[in-house]
Amino acid sequence: DSGVTQTPKHLITATGQRVTLRCSPRSGDLSVYWYQQSLDQGLQFLIQYYNGEERAKGNILERFSAQQFPDLHSELNLSSLELGDSALYFCASSVGTQGFQETQYFGPGTRLLVL
Amino acid sequence: SQQGEEDPQALSIQEGENATMNCSYKTSINNLQWYRQNSGRGLVHLILIRSNEREKHSGRLRVTLDTSKKSSSLLITASRAADTASYFCATVLYGNNRLAFGKGNQVVVIP
Numbered sequence: 640d641s642g643v644t645q646t647p648k649h650l651i652t653a654t655g656q657r658v659t660l661r662c663s664p665r666s667g668d669l670s671v672y673w674y675q676q677s678l679d680q681g682l683q684f685l686i687q688y689y690n691g692e693e694r695a696k697g698n699i700l701e702r703f704s705a706q707q708f709p710d711l712h713s714e715l716n717l718s719s720l721e722l723g724d725s726a727l728y729f730c731a732s733s734v735g736t737q738g739f740q741e742t743q744y745f746g747p748g749t750r751l752l753v754l
Numbered sequence: 755s756q757q758g759e760e761d762p763q764a765l766s767i768q769e770g771e772n773a774t775m776n777c778s779y780k781t782s783i784n785n786l787q788w789y790r791q792n793s794g795r796g797l798v799h800l801i802l803i804r805s806n807e808r809e810k811h812s813g814r815l816r817v818t819l820d821t822s823k824k825s826s827s828l829l830i831t832a833s834r835a836a837d838t839a840s841y842f843c844a845t846v847l848y849g850n851n852r853l854a855f856g857k858g859n860q861v862v863v864i865p
Contacts, residue, residue, distance in 0.1 A: 641796060672853075682797075682842065682855035695851040729796060739846040739853050740785060740804075745796035 642666065643746035645730050651752045657718040660749045664711055664732030670694070671713040672733070672743060673705055677726035688713055689735050720753045727751075764860045773830040775859045777843030778823075784846045786819060787853070788828050791840045800828075800841075835865045 642665035652658055664671050673685040675698075684697035688707035699705075702720075707713040717724060727750050731743040767773050777786070785804045789797040803810045803819045803826065810817045816829040830837055840858040847854065 641798075643796070681857050682844075684852045684854070687851075697852045727794065731797075738851060740802070742799045742802065743853075745798070747796045748794075750794075 641744040641746060643730060643732050643744050645728075645746040645749050647749060648747065649750050649752075651754065652720060653754055654720055654722060656720050656753075657716065658720065658751065660715040660717070660728055660730075660751075662713045662715070662730030662732075662746060664713070664730075665744055668732035668734055668744070669711065670733045670735030670738070670741075671707055671711070672731040673699075673713070673715050674729040674731065674745075675726045676729060676748075677723075680726075685715070687738070689738075694738065717751070722753050725751055725753045763857070764862075766862045766864065767833055769833060769835055769863055769865050771833055773833050773837070773861055773863070775828045775841055775843075775861070776825060777827070777856055778825045779843075779845050780824065782848050783821075784848050786817075786826050787844045787846075788815075788817060788826075789842045789844060789855075791842065791858070793839075797842065830861075833861075833863045835863050837861060838863045 644663045646661045669690045672687045676682045685699040686705050687695040691707050702718050705715045727748045729748045731745045733741040733743045787802045788800040791797045801812050801817050814831045819826045842858045844853045844855045
């Protein structure tokens with residue numbers, strides 16, 4: 640158990656809909672990262688937040704957005720969903736002082752299926 | 755395209771044997787990391803090697819980095835059935851604040 644929790648574990652929705660994925664980092668970690676894993680794209684870094692502020696951006700679509708709240712939990716919002724958004728979405732956390740130089744601890748993921 | 759490319763893509767070995775995976779990359783890196791993923795679960799960080807390091811050990815794991823060849827290898831010694839997983843290399847590029855993953859390498863350890 641990494642100490643990172645993600646909810647929900649599974650999500651089934653329809654095209655055009657909007658969903659919110661939630662992540663709670665390990666106690667004491669200030670950085671949260673979001674990743675998408677799909678069969679065709681592999682593992683892709685989406686976005687990083689550090690202590691409430693956006694720190695780094697990856698291949699995140701404009702239809703997607705994220706935020707980190709004062710209690711350090713984070714939410715990833717996916718809107719206008721398309722079939723191709725079906726994937727496993729991971730959240731990871733780290734202490735946050737050294738960014739990608741640090742060990743990241745991954746949550747169990749949210750499996751999203753868009754029908 | 756993916757920054758890290760693991761080779762071979764799939765490996766099947768007997769318990770007790772060593773498993774070696776390679777990862778190549780195209781541009782200069784700040785560091786390279788190896789992760790393990792068990793059957794669609796979250797990734798587990800195994801080891802991080804910086805660009806100025808050549809070799810690192812962690813338990814039964816040995817990672818090497820050859821920046822002149824832009825490649826890294828992960829060696830798992832005395833493999834166990836529990837080592838069955840997908841192994842990913844990921845690179846952090848200089849001046850690029852992100853982690854780029856390779857396609858992954860499926861390892862099956864037969865008891």
